[in-house]
Amino acid sequence: MSTTVVAMTEPHWLDDEEFRAWIGYRRMRLLLDAEIARDLSRDANLSMADYDVLSALSAEPDHRRRLNGLADRMLWSKSRLSRHIGRMEERGLVARTDSPDDGRGADVVLTALGLRTIEEAAPDHVASVRRHFVDLLSREELVALGNIAEKVLDRLPGETA
């Protein structure tokens, strides 16, 4: 049933369990995020990217951070962040302010609207993540997934390692 419903078949030189894990991951990646994004868009009119930016900023001491630092933290390219911040700025969610010390760069700050937005969006979003993901898994599975991600990420560039 699950290995035969093949969204992305490989001429597989992976055995059944390996194949099932990989395809499962790929389909989850395809559908789960889409579903949660749909909820977020409906409930708060935000994209996942918007949410991630607001969330990262709201976790900063003064709701403020250099573009560069933010990009590093989020593992986004400078370019992507710059463009995205531009769009969010137009919607009044964040603002750019000249950097205190370094004349080159600017800080991004959460606006009052941005703060309100993330605060209002968070409960629904967490509920959505629970509904489609967290609450479906056992404690052991949650731990296992955390470990899996850690192992995989430790080998990848862009990580602490």
Added chain:
Amino acid sequence: MSTTVVAMTEPHWLDDEEFRAWIGYRRMRLLLDAEIARDLSRDANLSMADYDVLSALSAEPDHRRRLNGLADRMLWSKSRLSRHIGRMEERGLVARTDSPDDGRGADVVLTALGLRTIEEAAPDHVASVRRHFVDLLSREELVALGNIAEKVLDRLPGETA
């Protein structure tokens, strides 16, 4: 270490393990696919999407399928597939042919080049998946991940359920 490097912080009303699993999944989604895509692009000059299309077609009886059926199988929108097939057609990887029975639609077929391409690309791609993913995990973890994906996907629309 891993839960403090926060790419997408939630004001978390998820406990630590839940949060770790969710963020781990999100970061894996962000970085793992990028890495494998990079390999695929370097080795075979294909995007993941290209590979998935070629792979799905090569698994068909006559390397051929209606656009609609292919879109359903891959869980892609008609629009996305239509545009993507157009691009692949220009590169000579696939071809459109008028449908035998239904005057509206067309079949997509793998060309000789397309077939050769996927056959040559597959070994490297599988190796890449092994290197960055499969071979890093224990047998228990692979099984767990397969189960996790199955549980999550069973609740989602667009699935067999």
Added chain:
DNA sequence: CTCATTTCGTTTACATGTAAACCTTGACCC
């Protein structure tokens, strides 16, 4: 048969991502 409805696929308008080129500005060396 003939019109209304569905289905199939494409197209249009637009949102978003990337890589690379591009200005500033800061840092460093002499």
Added chain:
DNA sequence: GGGTCAAGGTTTACATGTAAACGAAATGAG
């Protein structure tokens, strides 16, 4: 200080995704 190089952001050109409107062909009711 003045020249060279690195760093911070933005912009350009382009690849790709989506939703919604669209046109053509099939289907079904009368």
